[in-house]
Every structure is written in C-alpha cells, then in structure tokens.
Amino acid sequence: MKKKYLAVPYVVWMAVFVIVPLVLVLLYALGSRDGSFTLDNFRTMTQYWGVFASSFQLALIATAVCLLIGYPVSYWLSREGPGIKRIAMIAIMLPMWMNFLLRTYAWMSILENTGIINTVLGNLGFFELFNGVFGTNLKYFPMINTPGAVVLGMVYNYLPFMILPIYTVIDKIDPKVIEAAEDLGANSIQVFWKIIFPLSLPGVLSGVAMVFIPAVSTFAISKLLGGGMTMLLGDLIEMQFYGSAYNPYLGSAISLVMMVIVLICMTIINRFGEGEGEAMYF
Amino acid sequence: MSKELIRLTNVSMVFDENTVVLDNINLYFNDAEFLTLLGPSGCGKTTTLRIIGGFQKPTSGDVFFDGVRINDVPPYKRQINTVFQKYALFTHMNIYDNVAFGMRISKTPEADIRRRVDEALNMVNLSGFEKRSVNALSGGQQQRVAIARAIVNRPKVLLLDEPLGALDLKLRKEMQTELKKIQQQVGITFVYVTHDQEEALTMSDTIVVMNEGRIQQIGTPIDIYNEPKNAFVANFIGESNIISGVMERDYCVRFAGREFACTDKGFAAKEAVDIVVRPEDLMISEPANGQMVGKVDSVVFKGIFYEVMVESQDFRWKVQTTRAPQKGQLIGLSVDPDNIQVMHKR
Ligand SMILES: Nc1ncnc2c1ncn2[C@@H]1O[C@H](COP(=O)(O)OP(=O)(O)OP(=O)(O)O)[C@@H](O)[C@H]1O
Ligand SMILES: [Mg+2]
Numbered sequence: 001m002k003k004k005y006l007a008v009p010y011v012v013w014m015a016v017f018v019i020v021p022l023v024l025v026l027l028y029a030l031g032s033r034d035g036s037f038t039l040d041n042f043r044t045m046t047q048y049w050g051v052f053a054s055s056f057q058l059a060l061i062a063t064a065v066c067l068l069i070g071y072p073v074s075y076w077l078s079r080e081g082p083g084i085k086r087i088a089m090i091a092i093m094l095p096m097w098m099n100f101l102l103r104t105y106a107w108m109s110i111l112e113n114t115g116i117i118n119t120v121l122g123n124l125g126f127f128e129l130f131n132g133v134f135g136t137n138l139k140y141f142p143m144i145n146t147p148g149a150v151v152l153g154m155v156y157n158y159l160p161f162m163i164l165p166i167y168t169v170i171d172k173i174d175p176k177v178i179e180a181a182e183d184l185g186a187n188s189i190q191v192f193w194k195i196i197f198p199l200s201l202p203g204v205l206s207g208v209a210m211v212f213i214p215a216v217s218t219f220a221i222s223k224l225l226g227g228g229m230t231m232l233l234g235d236l237i238e239m240q241f242y243g244s245a246y247n248p249y250l251g252s253a254i255s256l257v258m259m260v261i262v263l264i265c266m267t268i269i270n271r272f273g274e275g276e277g278e279a280m281y282f
Numbered sequence: 283m284s285k286e287l288i289r290l291t292n293v294s295m296v297f298d299e300n301t302v303v304l305d306n307i308n309l310y311f312n313d314a315e316f317l318t319l320l321g322p323s324g325c326g327k328t329t330t331l332r333i334i335g336g337f338q339k340p341t342s343g344d345v346f347f348d349g350v351r352i353n354d355v356p357p358y359k360r361q362i363n364t365v366f367q368k369y370a371l372f373t374h375m376n377i378y379d380n381v382a383f384g385m386r387i388s389k390t391p392e393a394d395i396r397r398r399v400d401e402a403l404n405m406v407n408l409s410g411f412e413k414r415s416v417n418a419l420s421g422g423q424q425q426r427v428a429i430a431r432a433i434v435n436r437p438k439v440l441l442l443d444e445p446l447g448a449l450d451l452k453l454r455k456e457m458q459t460e461l462k463k464i465q466q467q468v469g470i471t472f473v474y475v476t477h478d479q480e481e482a483l484t485m486s487d488t489i490v491v492m493n494e495g496r497i498q499q500i501g502t503p504i505d506i507y508n509e510p511k512n513a514f515v516a517n518f519i520g521e522s523n524i525i526s527g528v529m530e531r532d533y534c535v536r537f538a539g540r541e542f543a544c545t546d547k548g549f550a551a552k553e554a555v556d557i558v559v560r561p562e563d564l565m566i567s568e569p570a571n572g573q574m575v576g577k578v579d580s581v582v583f584k585g586i587f588y589e590v591m592v593e594s595q596d597f598r599w600k601v602q603t604t605r606a607p608q609k610g611q612l613i614g615l616s617v618d619p620d621n622i623q624v625m626h627k628r
Contacts, residue, residue, distance in 0.1 A: 176370035179337050182357040183364045184384035184435065194383075198374045 028252035041253035048236060048254070055233040056261075058147060059216035062154035063162075066211045067204065069155070070162035074203075075196070077163075078170040092160050104153055104224045111143040111152075111225065118143075145227030153221040154211075161210040169203030170196065205269055213262055233258055284312040286349075287471055288334060288439065293343030295329050295495075303329050305495040307343070311488065313438075314469040316462070318482040321492035322518070327475040328367060330492075331441045334473060335364050363432040367443035367475075369424045371416045377403070377427055378412035384435040402430040405460055407453075421448040426457070433464060439471045446481070458485055479519050483507060491515050512625055516558040523559045525597050527624075528552055535624055538574055539595050542617070546624040556625045561589070561602040563621035572614015574599075578607045 032038045077088050095103060110116045118140035121127065127138050143149055173196060181195045219234030228235070233254065240251025288311055295304035304326045311317045319327045332338040333345060336357035345352050352360065363384070372380050381399045390398075403409050406426035416424065425448045432440055445461070446454045462485050465472050476482055482489050483503040491498040491506065491514075499511040510516035513524050527537030532547035537557050549555065569575045576594035588606040592599040592615060599615060607613050 174370065176366055176368060177372060179357065180364070180366060180370040180372070180431075181383070182337075183335060183362070183366075184431070185358050185387040186383075187358050190387060195372065195374075 025252045025255055028249050029256045031249050033249065041250050042257070044250055045253055045257065051231050051233055051236050052258075052261075054147075054230055055216055058150055058154070058222075058230070058232065059212055062151045062158065062215045063208055063212045065151065065155045066159050066162040067208065070159055070207060071166055071200075071204070074163050074167035074170055074200075077167055078173075092163055095156075096160055100157065101220060101224075103157065104221055107149075107153055107156065108144060108224055111149055113140045113142065113144065115144065117141070144225060145229050147226065147230050149225040150222050150230055150232075153225040154215045154218065157221065158211040158215055161214075162207040165206040165210065166200060166203040170200045173199050201272075205272065208269060209266055212265070216262065217258060284314055286310050287313045287315075287347070288473075289346040290330075290333070291344050291346070293330075293333060293340045293345065295326070295333065295338070296341045303495050304333075304340070307495075307497060309490060309497065309500070311471065311473070314465075314471055316465055316472045316474065316485060316487045318474045318476060318486040318489045319492060320476060320479060320482045320489055320518070321498075322477060325492045326495045327492060328443055331364065331443055331473065331475060334439070335362055335441055336360050361438040362441060363435050363437040363439075364441040365428050365432045365443060365445045367447075369428040371424055371427055371431070373416045375416070376412065377408065377414050377416070377419075380416065380427055381431045381434055383431065388435075398434050399430075402434040405433075405464070406430045406457070422450070422453065425449065429457075429461075433470075436468055437470065439473065440465075441473045441475075443475045444477070445474070446476075454481075461485070483519070491518060493518075509623060510558060510625065513556045513558070516556075516623070516625070521561045521600060521602075523561065523564075523597070523599055525557050525559070526627075527555055527557045529555050529624060533619075535622065538597055540573065542573065542622055543619040544622040544624055545620050546622075549624070549626075554627050556627055558623040558625065559599075559617050559621060561600045562587075563617055564599060564601045565616045565618075566590075566601065566603055566605075566607060567614040567616060569612045569614045571616075573616040575612060575614055578609050578611045578613060581606050581609055 029041055030037055030039070032040060077085060080088070108115070112118070122140065127140070130136065131138055177199075178191055178195060181191045186194060217234050217237075219232065219238045222228075222230055222232040222235055226232075237251045237254050237258075239245045240247045240254070290307050290309045293304060293307040293309075294302070296302050307330065309330075319330060321327055329338065333340050336352070336355060339353065347355075347360070372383065375383070378399055381402055382395050385395045385398065399412070400409070403411065406429055408423060408426055408430065411419070411423070411427075416427070419427065425445065429442070429445050432442075442461075446457050449457060458481060461472070464470070474482075474485065483506075486503055488500065489503055489506050490500050493514050499506060499515045501509075506515065506519055510519060510522075516522045516524055525537050527535050529546075529549040529552070530536050530541060531551060532549075533544055535542055535544045535546070535555065535557060566572075574594050576592035576599060579591040579593045579598070582589045583606075584602075587602045587604055590601040590603055590607060592601055592613065594615070601615070
C-alpha cells in the first residue's frame with residue numbers, strides 16, 4: 001500500500017480512544033489507593049457474585065425476548081413491499097432519535113404505582129373486578145422497581161439492534177434460492193426451516209451480540225426502572241466511580257472481568273456461526 | 283407413440299402494464315421429448331420456463347400438465363425440477379446436502395440418497411466434492427452441481443436454463459452427450475434453453491425459435507435449418523446469405539440480377555420474397571461456368587473450411603469452401619435449386 005499515511009488519523013484515533021482507556025483500566029484494576037501493585041481488587045470482587053449473576057440473567061432474558069419479538073418482525077418486514085419497509089424502518093428507528101434517558105423516564109411514568117397504566121385500570125374499575133375474582137386486595141399492580149420492568153426497559157431500548165441485523169440478512173437472501181427449494185418440493189414451512197432460518201443465523205448472532213452486550217452493562221435502566229432493587233453490574237461499576245463507595249480500582253477490576261466474560265461469550269457464539277457465512281459486527 | 287405432457291395455450295406475459303414479454307405463446311410437448319427454446323437474449327426464454335415451473339403466473343392463457351390445468355398449482359407440487367440460469371445453490375450446505383435436498387424433502391431412505399447422490403455427482407464429474415462448500419467451487423462446477431441437484435430427483439420434466447453456459451468447450455461437449463444420454467435412458471422430458479444454436483441443433487428433438495416474445499418457428503433441427511420460415515430464423519440458425527428477390531412464377535425466382543430455378547411454389551406472382559442460401563451450398567467455379575460472377579474480397583481460415591467473402595454485382599456473399607481462392611481473384615458462384623430457400627417477407 002502506497003498511501004499508508006492516510007491511515008494515520010485512524011491509528012491515532014484508535015490509540016487515544018481505545019488502547020489508552022483499556023490500558024488505564026488494566027492499570028487501575030491492578031492498582032490500589034497507596035499506589036502499590038495488587039490483586040486484592042479481584043479478591044474483593046468475589047463478594048459481588050450475586051450482581052454478576054443477576055446482570056447476566058436479566059441480560060439473557062432481555063436478549064431472548066428481543067429475539068422472540070425481533071425475528072418474526074424482521075421476517076415479516078422482509079416480505080413486504082418497499083413502501084411498508086420504509087415506513088416500518090422509520091417506526092423502528094424513531095424512538096432511537098429520542099434521548100435514551102428520556103425514553104426510560106417515559107416508561108417510569110407509565111409503570112409507576114400511580115402511573116398511566118394503573119390509573120387507567122383503576123378508573124375503569126378493573127381492580128375491584130380483579131380483587132373480587134381472585135380475593136386479593138390490590139390498589140395497583142406493582143410494576144415499577146421489579147426485575148420485569150428492567151427487562152422491559154432493556155427490550156424496549158435494544159430491540160432495534162436485534163431487528164436491524166436480522167432484517168438486513170433476511171432481506172439479502174436471493175429469492176432464486178427460495179425458488180430452488182420450492183422447485184425441489186419444499187413447502188413454505190420447509191423453506192423457512194431449511195433455507196431461510198439457517199441463512200439468517202449470522203444476523204441472529206450479531207443481533208444477539210448487539211443486544212446482550214449493552215444490556216449486561218447497562219446502569220440507567222436498572223436504576224430508573226428497577227429502583228435500585230436489582231443492582232446490576234453497571235450500577236456497581238458506576239458506584240465505584242461516582243457513588244459513596246468511591247473505589248476506581250475495584251470498579252476497573254469489575255469492568256475488566258465483565259469485558260473478559262463478554263468476550264468469551266461472543267467467541268462461543270461466533271463458533272456456532274462458523275460456516276454460516278460471515279457474522280457481521282456493526 | 284408418445285403422448286402430450288405439457289401444453290401452453292395463448293400464454294401472454296405482461297410486466298408493468300405494458301411491457302409485453304410473451305405474446306400469445308402456443309406450445310406443447312410430449313413425454314420424453316427433448317425440446318429446446320432458442321432465441322436471443324431477452325426474448326422470453328427464462329420467462330417461459332418460469333411459467334412452466336410455476337414461479338410466475340401468466341398474465342393470460344393456460345398451462346396444462348397431462349391434460350390438467352396447473353395455473354394455480356404451486357411449484358413445490360409440480361413434478362418438475364429446474365436447473366436455474368444462475369444456479370441458485372444453497373450456500374449454507376455442502377455439495378452433498380445440496381444434491382440430496384430434494385430427496386430428503388421427499389423422505390427417500392438415506393441409503394438410496396447416498397447411492398443416487400454418488401451417481402449424480404459422478405455423472406457431472408464432481409465425485410469427491412461432496413464435502414466442499416458451494417463458495418469453494420468455480421462457476422462451472424457450481425453449474426454442474428445445479429444440474430446434479432435437479433436431475434437426481436428424476437422428475438417427469440426437467441427445465442434447464444442455459445445449463446452449460448459457464449463451461450469450457452470440451453466440458454460442454456461432454457456434458458451435452460451426458461445429458462442427452464440421461465434424457466434418453468431415464469425418459470425425462472427436457473425443456474432446454476440455450477442461445478447456442480449448435481447445441482440446439484445437435485441435442486434437440488424439437489426446436490422452438492423465439493424472438494421478442496413470439497414463437498418464430500417450431501420444428502425438428504433439420505426442418506429449422508433447411509427450411510427456415512423467415513429471415514430471423516435463417517439468420518439466427520447457422521450462417522446464411524439472405525437476399526431480397528422476386529418470385530417470378532412457381533419454381534422460378536429472380537435475385538442477384540438473374541432468374542434461378544428453385545423448388546418453391548405457391549407464391550403470388552411477382553411477390554417480393556427473401557431468399558436464403560447457406561454459405562456451404564454455394565459452389566465456386568471458373569467465372570465462365572458460374573451462375574454469378576464475383577471478386578474474392580477476403581479469405582479467412584476457420585479450421586475445417588475457409589470462409590470467403592465474395593463481392594458480386596449487388597450482394598456480398600459468404601461462402602464456405604475447403605479450397606481457398608486467391609484474394610482479388612474473379613470466381614463464378616452457383617447454387618443448386620433445392621438449396622435455394624424462398625420465404626415470404628415479414
Ligand atoms: N419481473 C420482471 N419485471 C419486468 N420485466 C421483466 C421481468 N422479468 C423479465 N423481464 C423482462 O422480460 C424480458 C425477457 O426476459 P427473460 O429473462 O425471459 O429473457 P431470456 O430470453 O431468458 O434472456 P437471456 O437469454 O438473457 O437469459 C426481458 O426484457 C426482461 O427485462
Ligand atoms: Mg434467461
């Protein structure tokens with residue numbers, strides 16, 4: 001390559017914004033307040049095992065729900081005409097133009113005990129009916145500050161990241177290949193399971209990666225919709241930097257471990273996808 | 283002897299309201315027949331196949347299979363398999379699974395599948411490629427997988443859309459022989475699309491010449507070659523000299539400034555006609571002994587013959603001969619009456 005110098009800005013960018021932070025994280029993770037080199041941070045971390053577990057659990061559930069909703073939507077969308085495709089794409093992207101926190105606050109006011117859903121149901125006399133049938137004594141449905149609300153928030157925020165890669169891959173499948181399968185006797189169900197689904201796997205894999213990674217590290221969603229009842233890794237890390245528990249050394253160690261676990265997960269997922277064409281990472 | 287298998291009646295195909303791609307096609311073919319659709323690019327060959335295969339509904343007209351109207355039968359229920367022009371292989375499967383696909387759908391026992399896939403791959407010269415992925419094959423190899431994938435199911439009808447287009451000459455000849463052999467042994471009806479006229483002439487029982495969505499002529503290769511119905515067919519099939527003339531009376535036609543005896547009759551008196559003379563039917567002689575005289579303009583060696591262009595009074599003749607005259611030499615040209623083909627002007 002003659003024009004190597006054209007890559008210089010890119011290399012500088014990568015160095016400043018990717019390599020340097022990573023090195024800093026590593027240094028902090030191995031450091032301590034008195035400036036000595038130590039592995040203590042990793043030892044301390046074991047007491048937060050529960051936070052790791054619930055973070056991964058909720059992120060997995062959210063990813064699964066995104067997949068269950070996102071796949072059918074992508075499939076349906078790929079079969080529609082160009083007009084509907086365009087409108088649906090805008091509808092899917094539109095919420096993403098709004099600030100992330102704003103969207104999540106909106107969900108708060110929807111889910112709150114005195115929020116929109118509960119108010120409407122209460123005004124409709126739903127709770128009297130419900131209590132009469134089930135013998136309960138409810139004034140509202142507790143929705144906010146539950147793990148369910150956190151999952152809902154994750155699904156709502158990350159669903160487009162599931163739909164887009166799957167849709168892109170399905171939409172690119174050559175109609176001739178589907179015709180070939182029909183020609184060889186496959187009905188529409190067989191065409192789906194033997195042709196379309198396997199060919200769409202690379203999209204599924206990148207969708208899973210793109211939902212799972214932000215979901216496992218989120219903090220705002222769990223704080224706002226989970227009300228601090230379910231502490232997630234993101235919250236834990238944030239606390240170490242801004243919170244009462246100020247301890248950037250521990251925070252860096254947790255970040256590092258989380259990165260390593262995510263990396264391992266992605267490698268495993270990628271293994272599955274091998275031979276299914278190139279998995280795409282945006 | 284053989285019975286009719288598929289019939290298209292008054293089939294037309296119109297895209298986007300006004301692009302007429304097929305214009306009133308009427309066509310039938312028999313069980314175990316080798317039928318070739320021949321015509322220039324864009325004349326509607328693939329569209330015709332897609333209608334037979336069920337991938338496209340004709341705008342009007344009907345398709346019959348064994349006497350039953352099948353316009354509304356979906357492709358997967360038709361006893362027809364297709365070798366697609368662009369192969370359309372399954373890239374997420376290896377070669378073996380590609381070829382086995384149809385038989386797996388029809389729940390053929392795995393042992394039979396193995397044997398038949400082996401046979402089919404052997405036939406297309408791809409034994410040992412079973413485990414390869416599609417993307418690791420050349421275009422010609424992919425094309426042969428597409429042939430194997432379709433033929434292995436032994437359908438009643440096999441539609442082949444330029445199945446040998448990506449192969450080199452030697453392999454193409456081999457595959458032609460192989461396909462013809464299978465077609466005769468298994469008794470499959472072939473509907474074969476090509477723009478290679480030599481391929482059409484050597485392989486087919488029947489040739490359908492198409493142009494701009496219309497059928498120009500249907501006939502045996504010999505009919506089509508020797509008695510083209512119009513200038514388009516004559517021009518498209520083989521090399522030819524096409525010259526305007528006038529039919530003087532039965533068995534006598536005037537062109538190139540003189541009258542010629544011919545074998546055609548039944549034209550109107552003084553009707554303007556097109557005359558076809560094949561280059562190999564023109565005989566070279568001394569100028570004094572020829573029906574026409576011309577000057578040799580160019581001589582090109584073509585392997586088994588020379589192609590000679592001869593400039594005569596008002597026409598440039600293409601002549602094929604095994605003995606090359608000198609460039610610039612004056613020669614005589616003659617043609618036998620039964621090698622003069624007279625056609626109505628279009
Ligand atoms: N879906 C479609 N919409 C509009 N026009 C079409 C469509 N499919 C085919 N055509 C047009 O119909 C005509 C015939 O196409 P077809 O594919 O049947 O040609 P062909 O004879 O197979 O040509 P080739 O030898 O190049 O494969 C072309 O002019 C093409 O542009
Ligand atoms: Mg074609």
